[in-house]
Amino acid sequence: MGRVTTRVRRTRWDVEADARLERPDTVAVEEPLEIRVGEEPLTTTMRTPGDDFDLALGHLLTEGQLHSATEVARLMHCTDIGEDGLPTYNVVEVTLAAGASLHTPPRARTEAMTSACGVCGSASVDDVRTRGRFAVADDPLVLDPAVVAGLPDALRARQPVFERTGGVHAAALATAAGELLVVREDVGRHNAVDKVVGAASREHELPFSATVLVVSARASFEIVQKAAMAGIPAVVAVGAPTSLAVDLATQAGITLVAFTRTPRFSVYSRPDRLSS
Template sequence: MGRVTTRVRRTRWDVGSGAQVERPDTIAVEEPLEVRVGPDPLTTTMRTPGDDFDLAIGHLLTEGLLHAADEVSTLMHCTDVDEDGSPTFNVVEVTLAPGAALHRAPRERTESMTSACGVCGSASVDEVRTRSRFAVADDGVVIDAGVVAALPDALRARQPVFDRTGGVHAAGLATADGELLAVREDVGRHNAVDKVIGAVARGRELPFTATVLVVSARASFEIVQKAAMAGVPAVVAVGAPSSLAVELATEAGITLVAFTRPPRFSVYSRPDRLS
């Protein structure tokens, strides 16, 4: 397992007094992760090391490449090493279960994925829009408004890496009653979502009906799309929504909540699920 945080030297400047103070600082690690299916490279993303198997499974599910976690037989870190000969744990090899195969071709990208990028680099807008297998709009879940307002604080209470660095996003999957089933952190908001979906999928079949995806970041297109691909009927974001996120949530029938700062939030689609 690679390091989640590291220590570096930093100089803090006070422009008013001219003072300069040197001290060590704890920052989040960002390293590449290559995911392979068998011997074939699938994608490379910049991520915070840790929960790499959850990330690999979540990515395969939210991209529509696999339909269930049990289509994976084994996952292993390859024995890649750095220039000093030390293992990096930056390559995960996925072996599919007997009889399993990818359900669609991997998304064509024009560049590797960065920690800020979920669907950027795709060859066309049409390629970005992966269609969910699930009728999320038909999910009849009802969520209390008080539960929605409390979710960001519940998520924040389970962000140890953010406490140490201030440099990572978080995503959690909760029940309609507000119980967090899993929380994951990463420098990339889309990676955090893939990690938490992959973690829950290892013990529960898709679709994730009657659940809520809560994210510490803004509500962007790729966050809503990943929710749709996992059959999640509601997304709660601390930050702002994007126009395409609102459009997709409306089209998919997802309840999209943003600017969630207790005791207030804003609802952009399917407010009928809130009570």
């Protein structure tokens, strides 16, 4: 498996003191991951190495291309070799179970995915408005405001790569009581979510009813889209929401919470799930 962090040279300047300091620094690794189904390339995304199988599986589920982890027979790293002659582990090959096939074709893109955005380069907004299979609007989830306010702090306590680098996002799947079931980190916020969904799908079938998706970043369209595709009825974000995220959350019936920092947060859709 590739490295999650690496050491680089850094020169730190102090303008007021007219001084500079040479020292090594720890940064998050960013490398491409190509996901193949059979021998056919499906997509390439920039990610932090680690939990690659969760990422590949979660991507297929949140894109609606698979409906269950049971549709996958095997996940393996291809033996691609880097310039240094060592394996890169930057290609995951997905072998589908007997009788299984992709439910939808790959989303049309004009460029490869980056770690910054899961839907950038899509041919149109309509192309990413995948119809979800789950009625998340009917989910009976009830949330305690005190629990919601504390979720980012609980997530922050389980971000070891961020602690070392300050350069990765995190996502978690939490219960209504605030227990974090799965936590994953990645340079890409959408990758972190895919890793969480992929990991959780190994233990539980979709939909992930009565759960909360917690993200360390802003609440963007692709984050809400992935929640809807996984049947998650609530999203809690540390950062701001986007207009399209609010629109989608409202249409899908997802409780969208943003600007979440103890003891305050803002709710942009379905506030009725918050207990008074």
